[in-house]
Amino acid sequence: MFLRRTFRANLLGVKWARDSRLLQNHPRSRSDEVRLAEEASRRYGLPAPTVFSKIIDKSIPADIIYEDEKCLAFRDASPQAPVHFLVIPRIPIPRVSEAKDDDSQLLGHLLVVAKNVAKQESLTEGYRVVINDGKHGAQSVYHLHIHVLGGRQLTWPPG
Numbered sequence: 220m221f222l223r224r225t226f227r228a229n230l231l232g233v234k235w236a237r238d239s240r241l242l243q244n245h246p247r248s249r250s251d252e253v254r255l256a257e258e259a260s261r262r263y264g265l266p267a268p269t270v271f272s273k274i275i276d277k278s279i280p281a282d283i284i285y286e287d288e289k290c291l292a293f294r295d296a297s298p299q300a301p302v303h304f305l306v307i308p309r310i311p312i313p314r315v316s317e318a319k320d321d322d323s324q325l326l327g328h329l330l331v332v333a334k335n336v337a338k339q340e341s342l343t344e345g346y347r348v349v350i351n352d353g354k355h356g357a358q359s360v361y362h363l364h365i366h367v368l369g370g371r372q373l374t375w376p377p378g
Contacts, residue, residue, distance in 0.1 A: 271307050271362040285336050289328050292336045300347075301370030302340050306333045312363040315352050333367050342369035349377070 274281040274293060284304060285292035295303040306329050312318050318326060330348070337346050346369030351358040 267361075269311070269360050269362045271360055271364065272311055275307070275309055284339075285332060287332070289325060290332055292332060295366070300368040300373065302337075302342060302346070303366065303368045304336060304340070306336070306365040306367065308363060313361045314358065315350050315363055318363065329363075329365055333365050337367050337369065340369070342367075345369065347373050347377075 270279065273279040274283075275291065281296075282294040283291055284294065285306075288309070290306055290308050292304050292306045295305055308325055308329060310325070312322065315326075333348055346367055349366040349368065350356075350363070351366075
């Protein structure tokens with residue numbers, strides 16, 4: 220039922236979230252997307268499209284649970300905990316190690332969004348925040364993303 224409703228909502232172009240107060244609808248024009256792409260190109264070159272860029276432009280469906288003008292959060296397609304979501308910037312920064320010093324405000328915003336969505340997801344007993352970077356960090360998608368995992372006792376070391 221949940222997947223059917225999510226797929227139908229995405230198919231019809233309707234933005235849906237479990238708590239509509241959390242989803243902040245910011246209509247984006249094509250010129251906004253072009254401006255963001257141009258800014259990313261100037262700062263980081265021309266990265267190849269990723270699955271995350273397709274989620275951002277809504278060409279593939281995702282269970283988006285938060286969205287604003289700087290980022291979005293959505294449930295992981297292959298969750299590793301009862302609650303597992305990602306927070307990604309709209310500007311495609313390939314890796315955290317490639318973030319520019321003046322990206323600090325955006326990086327801080329991503330962490331605040333992670334905290335707020337974790338609270339909305341009732342992760343009151345705690346959660347883990349993970350950023351994978353590069354080959355040795357096991358980064359699988361070269362678009363900066365923050366994993367938030369919780370809903371059970373996590374073990375250490377992580378692997």
